[in-house]
Amino acid sequence: xxxxxxxxxxxxxxxxxxxxxxxxxxxxxxxxxxxxxxxxxxxxxxxxxxxxxxxxxxxxxxxxxxxxxxxxxxxxxxxxxxxxxx
Numbered sequence: 001x002x003x004x005x006x007x008x009x010x011x012x013x014x015x016x017x018x019x020x021x022x023x024x025x026x027x028x029x030x031x032x033x034x035x036x037x038x039x040x041x042x043x044x045x046x047x048x049x050x051x052x053x054x055x056x057x058x059x060x061x062x063x064x065x066x067x068x069x070x071x072x073x074x075x076x077x078x079x080x081x082x083x084x085x086x
Contacts, residue, residue: 035067039074048078055080062086 004012022030056079058064058072064083072081 031067035071039070042071042074042077045078052078055082057082057084059084060086 052075056072056075058081061083062085064072072083075081
C-alpha cells in the first residue's frame, strides 16, 4: 500500500471518526456491509433462491466495479449472466 502524503492524512482520521460514530451496526448497513452479506449468502446456498431469473443480462456498460462483478459471479452460480459491452 502506498503511504498517504501529509496533506491527505486527514482522510484516514475522518474515516476512523466516522467508523466510531456509526458503529458496527451502521457499517452493516453500508454498501460494503450489504455486499459482504450478499456474497456470503449467495455462496452458502445449495440451490437457486425462489424468484431468481434464469438469465440476467447487463447492457450498456464500459466498466464495472469489483463489487458488481463479484455479485454477478455469485448470481452466475444459479443464473446465466450475460454482459453486453461495447
